[in-house]
Amino acid sequence: MKNYITHHPWKIIEEGYHAEHNRISESIFSLGNGKFGQRGNFEEYFSGETLQGNYLGGVYYPDKTRVGWWKNGYPEYFAKVLNAPDWNGIRIKINGEELDPHRLKLTDFVRELNMQDGYFKKTYIAEFTDGKQVKIESKRMLSIVNDELGAIKYSITPLNFSSSVEVLLPIDGNIMNEDANYDEYFWDEIEKSASARAPYLIVETRKTHFRACYAMHYTLEVDGKPQSLTQFDTIEQEKYIAHKTHIELEEGKTSTIYKYAAIVTSRYHENNELKEAASEVLADAKHKGFCKILDDQKAAWADKWNHGDIAVEGDTAAQQGIRYNIFQLNQTYTGKDERLNIGPKGFTGEKYGGSTYWDTEAYLLPFYLSTSEPEVARNLLIYRFKHLQKAIENAEKLGFKDGAALYPMVTMNGEECHNEWEITFEEIHRNGAIAFAIYNYIRYTGDQSYLEEYGLEVLIGISRFWAQRVNFSEEKQKYVMLGVTGPNEYENNVHNNWYTLKMAQWTMQYTKESIEYVKSNIPEEWTRIATKSSFNETEELKKWTDICNNLYLPKDEKRNIFLQQDGFLDKDLRTVNEIPENQKPIHKHWSWDRILRSCYIKQADVLQGLYFLEDQFDTDTIKRNYDFYEPMTVHESSLSACIHSIIAAKLGDEKRSYEFYLSASRLDLDDYNSDSDEGLHITSMGGTWMTVTQGFGGMRIKENKLSFEPFMPEKWKSFAFKINFRGHLLNIKIDKKNVNIENKGNNSLEVLLFGKPHAIAANDSISVNMKH
Amino acid sequence: MKNYITHHPWKIIEEGYHAEHNRISESIFSLGNGKFGQRGNFEEYFSGETLQGNYLGGVYYPDKTRVGWWKNGYPEYFAKVLNAPDWNGIRIKINGEELDPHRLKLTDFVRELNMQDGYFKKTYIAEFTDGKQVKIESKRMLSIVNDELGAIKYSITPLNFSSSVEVLLPIDGNIMNEDANYDEYFWDEIEKSASARAPYLIVETRKTHFRACYAMHYTLEVDGKPQSLTQFDTIEQEKYIAHKTHIELEEGKTSTIYKYAAIVTSRYHENNELKEAASEVLADAKHKGFCKILDDQKAAWADKWNHGDIAVEGDTAAQQGIRYNIFQLNQTYTGKDERLNIGPKGFTGEKYGGSTYWDTEAYLLPFYLSTSEPEVARNLLIYRFKHLQKAIENAEKLGFKDGAALYPMVTMNGEECHNEWEITFEEIHRNGAIAFAIYNYIRYTGDQSYLEEYGLEVLIGISRFWAQRVNFSEEKQKYVMLGVTGPNEYENNVHNNWYTLKMAQWTMQYTKESIEYVKSNIPEEWTRIATKSSFNETEELKKWTDICNNLYLPKDEKRNIFLQQDGFLDKDLRTVNEIPENQKPIHKHWSWDRILRSCYIKQADVLQGLYFLEDQFDTDTIKRNYDFYEPMTVHESSLSACIHSIIAAKLGDEKRSYEFYLSASRLDLDDYNSDSDEGLHITSMGGTWMTVTQGFGGMRIKENKLSFEPFMPEKWKSFAFKINFRGHLLNIKIDKKNVNIENKGNNSLEVLLFGKPHAIAANDSISVNMKH
Secondary structure (H helix, E strand, C coil): CCCCEECCCCEEEEECCCHHHHHHHHHHCCEECCCEEECCCCCCCCCCCCCCCEEECCCEEEEECCCCCCCCCCCCEEEEECCCCECCCCEEEECCEECCCCCCEEEEEEEEEECCCCEEEEEEEEECCCCCEEEEEEEEEECCCCCCEEEEEEEEEECCCCEEEEEEEEEECCCCCCCCCCCCCCEEEEEEECCCCCCEEEEEECCCCCEEEEEEEEEEEECCEEECCCCEEEEEECCEEEEEEEEEECCCCCEEEEEEEEEEECCCCCHHHHHHHHHHHHHHHHHHHHHHHHHHHHHHHHHHHHHHCEEEECCHHHHHHHHHHHHHHHHHCCCCCCCCCCCCCCCCCCHHHHCECCHHHHHHHHHHHHHCCHHHHHHHHHHHHHCHHHHHHHHHHCCCCCCCCCCCCCECCCCCCCCCHHHHCCCCCHHHHHHHHHHHHHHHHCCCHHHHHHHHHHHHHHHHHHHHHCEEECCCCEEECCCECCCCCCCCCECCCHHHHHHHHHHHHHHHHHHHHHHHHCHHHHHHHHHHCCCCHHHHHHHHHHHHHCECCCEECCCCEECCCCCHHHCCCCCHHHCCHHHCCHHHHCCHHHHHHCCCECCCCHHHHHHHCHHHCCHHHHHHHHHHHHHHECCCCCCHHHHHHHHHHHCCCHHHHHHHHHHHHCCCCCCCCCCHHHCCCHHHHHHHHHHHHHHHCCCEEECCEEEECCCCCCCCCEEEEEEEECCEEEEEEEECCEEEEEECCCCCEEEEECCEEEEECCCEEEEEECCC | CCCCEECCCCEEEEECCCHHHHHHHHHHCCEECCCEEECCCCCCCCCCCCCCCEEECCCEEEEECCCCCCCCCCCCEEEEECCCCECCCCEEEECCEECCCCCCEEEEEEEEEECCCCEEEEEEEEECCCCCEEEEEEEEEECCCCCCEEEEEEEEEECCCCEEEEEEEEEECCCCCCCCCCCCCCEEEEEEECCCCCCEEEEEECCCCCEEEEEEEEEEEECCEEECCCCEEEEEECCEEEEEEEEEECCCCCEEEEEEEEEEECCCCCHHHHHHHHHHHHHHHHHHHHHHHHHHHHHHHHHHHHHHCEEEECCHHHHHHHHHHHHHHHHHCCCCCCCCCCCCCCCCCCHHHHCECCHHHHHHHHHHHHHCCHHHHHHHHHHHHHCHHHHHHHHHHCCCCCCCCCCCCCECCCCCCCCCHHHHCCCCCHHHHHHHHHHHHHHHHCCCHHHHHHHHHHHHHHHHHHHHHCEEECCCCEEECCCECCCCCCCCCECCCHHHHHHHHHHHHHHHHHHHHHHHHCHHHHHHHHHHCCCCHHHHHHHHHHHHHCECCCEECCCCEECCCCCHHHCCCCCHHHCCHHHCCHHHHCCHHHHHHCCCECCCCHHHHHHHCHHHCCHHHHHHHHHHHHHHECCCCCCHHHHHHHHHHHCCCHHHHHHHHHHHHCCCCCCCCCCHHHCCCHHHHHHHHHHHHHHHCCCEEECCEEEECCCCCCCCCEEEEEEEECCEEEEEEEECCEEEEEECCCCCEEEEECCEEEEECCCEEEEEECCC
16 A cells, blocks of 8 residues: 555645656546546656556457467457557657656656546656756646547746757657557558648557547747747658657746647548548647637536535545546546447556456446436446347357347457456356346436337346256256356356356346336337347246246355355355465465465455345345355455445444445555556446445435435545436535435435435425434 | 278378378377477478477477466466477479479378388379479388487489489478467577588577587488489578588489488587587497398387287277377387476377376376386386475465475476466366376385385375365365366366365375385385475374365265265256267367356266276276266267276276277377377377276286286287286287286296186296186
């Protein structure tokens, strides 16, 4: 754990240059606008430790998987969002010496992410070898208003000299992925011109043939006055263009370079229109200028905060942590394009390849459901609907048939493309989370039409998969499910994982109910869906009913708990307390053999099921299972803490709930797991949001109503969260004494508070004593 | 299955050129001499499908493993015997046109492996584009007398022309492995000279720095008379040397080129002595000449056949198949160097990297035990003794301690170096086979001294591993063993694999007995071993006893059989008959997911244990287990048939025993599994030998005596096998009527025949009626 970020309610601040943490800082200061993103790399030439990263949403490369011996059913490739051309560069030379922040002596160094307004700022004073001192200030943003535009304002002030300096402004496509499986370059050059009015570079990904066009425009101001830059050299190299010019610096006067980059891709434009599209973006930027672009940015971010802020009083670190999570979630996914999804690291690193995991459905959907317009969450779901055919093909590759759908564990385009057999291959439980997300969406939004439009076909495909994936055990006289990996990835190829079985059973039941609903209410739609799916109503429903009624769900009768999997009780059952501190995290210290055999649990498994299907279980049952499993859980997934925090809150263990929250809320800001250098834990950020709203706020949907059973973390004075519920913008504020709910909608709303109904009139609020 | 090899008792013959099978033929016609080997590649330039292969025993490259995400305990590298420089080349050009057997019109093509004498011969007539016809005959051998020498006699006879032809004689180090994980070259050039008296090339492997020196000498004969070759060009290129010369061919007269190559490596010589060593090899070859070298070769092979031949009357295909297996086993391992071992493909292909697997102990030791001097089998065992420290380190990497030893599943130097997690990682059962081999060796040879000299330390290390690898299950109140893969590699990470548990129990018991034996008989040796191993006699023996007495061995009480693993009965239990023919072999047609979940068994698992520990079980028990498991066994390992054949024979099912034998005996000659193109199944060949001797011959060691209970395969007239037992050279011949055992030793011997003792005087024989 590190502690070098200054606490502030709206800003992320690094004071002083921390060379040893630079890759972490680059992750932390990442920017994104839903369409593209980048790590907080220096504009300057930088000789220190760096992970350069620019990423384009939906632009990926199918890197050949690394596997000893490929087997039938393994993915052919591991898709990764690739490191894309770098358009940030502003390289300064004085007297032939590079302005290299790593090598030169720096003072007054500050990096700062302004979350309220959505930009990244950096200031420092550098001293050159010959004693020349220069003050640098840069501001950078990726516009969320025009989401094909990046803009930098870069100011230089010579403090003790006047001189001509060389400025190099490149767009550089000679980039690689650090984790390329076979050290290949992924980009080919298509076209470029450094001498065009708007210098540009067009590159194309190998194999997938996505094109990206980068064009740039720049202007100069001295002492606030525009200057014309008539003298410049154009440089063209392989996958590289640049302009080189000289500007005259006068002691004490500030020269400012504005660099605008248009980043347009073939995902949104025809190949032959890329150049023009880029020109339009630049024309718009030129017309507006940096100041106006930044103002627009601020306004757009203000709107986002207005819909989804969480405010904490009395704990700046917590406030900063929560806002940072919300900020990064909004940078990563905007819901404008249903072909995009959310990679575990968003646009902040290479790891996990930027692909879609079950994290989206399990840990991210709730945030977007509550803080965005319903279309945003709906688009996250439609992503899977559009992949239904691919999911059917995925299942066929494994030997399933008749429309059974197995969604991939890792995907870019609906095809399975994970990179490791020993964990991912058998994690078929993702199918359950994808089904549950449909239910979750409808439960929250009330948008039943999603079922007939999209959801039901997906549910049928998934239920068919479950029905084929179980087999009847003569020994047990029950249906069993062999060879799976549950959410606890410290197991592999287990039999009868309770969570997977339970979610399978739930899916089949919900699908049956959904068929019943659509059939009764919109019969013509049911006819269409049944025909399209070649649904054999009598046979399939009978089969599902039989399976649901005779499904083996492992249980320990003695302890009266659900059993994570068959044979779990054969393990040497110990608690996490017994692991010596210097052996944690076990995944870094223990062999895979030892981890697999141990009882230790990586993240919620049985408890994940109790979280999803909470309504089916009484509190005592949840408590017994929590008391048994939590002490064996090492929480070595960033997705573990949130579920445990929410369950602890439900069980009244406010202290533990808060402790779990702490370990997740500042995961990246404090580099809790020593891996933030690789990128941010975006999906965990959704979990933190869930912890505050569902854990501390006790927010649920009950009886088709919003319900709250909040508690107040001891260390805080108050906390408040904003949500959007069926057209009502609500602000729920909890302090030591009261819960206050403000309804900013135009209609009244009935909510449950500590189990009791309360009506809140339009544009009114209620206040209820915490002791109710 | 293919059928293009002509049946012959002593030769492997391909009549007519089968372009489509060329890679298979290259495997089949492989040569080896225990120290190096090569595939049956053409000497000529060859444009057809080929897998060029030359391999040097013990010279390997640690290729970086391919794994999605490396985990603690995974091997760092996958060692492979690398494709080594090619010294075979004799390239002929007439009128500038290459003699390319693939492109030219060929007639009278015959390839022939003479197993009796140990050489490879090839003859054909080629017609050039301009109608010129030339007859070619080549003979090639790798000397087993001077095992650093290769020799080729290459004859050209122009049938319808006289002309000058160009002859190129290269040594070519520009070779790659087809299965290089990252397409790298593995060799660097160190030194070369094409103009030296003996032109040479010295190369070195990357990373491992093994050096190999290749030197050549050649002579020419026309019409049987030596000719001097004074005019030649020397060619030197990167990792390549050659001589180019011209010879005058006269119509009808045969010109013969003799090419000798010395192949010496740094495994047997100092780096600075390689050149000299190679010169000496060539000097010896020059002195002897091809004819004498071949005579020596014949004599040496005659001796091998005299010790280990199996003769079959009445079935030429069977005779050819069996001799081929014996021939290849003797080509692969000679037992001269205890640092060498036997790769699954010997010197015939790249697959499985030429590393040592448990195959050696489980399927190969019996052959060498019975057909060679005891030192040969002893050296196979000492190989593991020498790796004990590495095995302890392997175990430590996985978290074991206090001298627990886990031998690697795949190794070159004692380090684990497998290439796939999902099968190999958890196959800890290999430890059991390595322990059993010690027992098996002593049982056969009576050489108890092996225990105190080498065996006991290994047994202690392995027993310690087992003792740590189990854990006490509170649930079962027994010791259990979680997370293993048994010999059936169509399972992964199962709990309580009966075979592994049983072998663990057996090892601990045998180790205890062995300690007792050494302690009582050679107490000073026990003191030495106990001190060296830091053995805590009281504690460790007590622990082992407790584990052996309270070990969980899964059983199905209803069927009264041992259970392959926990949960096996949950599977959808079906027989192999139910798999449609077009879905076999399942590993080519089914997904890994489906295979894992199915009941189908790749190779003997429970039955492997019943085979090893036969004495512990009554025939009814063996039969019940065989009847349950065999019908579910797909025999998709080349190591499956032999065990099943031997058990079927024991159970009196002579028909099935013979059927199993058939599927293995000509596995490569008939390309049974469509994979002989990748190399031969050397370890399966040991299994075939076991089938004939232990299956048909019913050979066992009982009461410290050789015992036979033979049956006569219906299709054969007779069969006979030669073995070496404790200084007695025996020939056991079985025909329809009698068993005849000839004792060529100088002492009398008592054997058991159908359970009854018979004394055989020195140089005498006995004959017993088959109906006894």
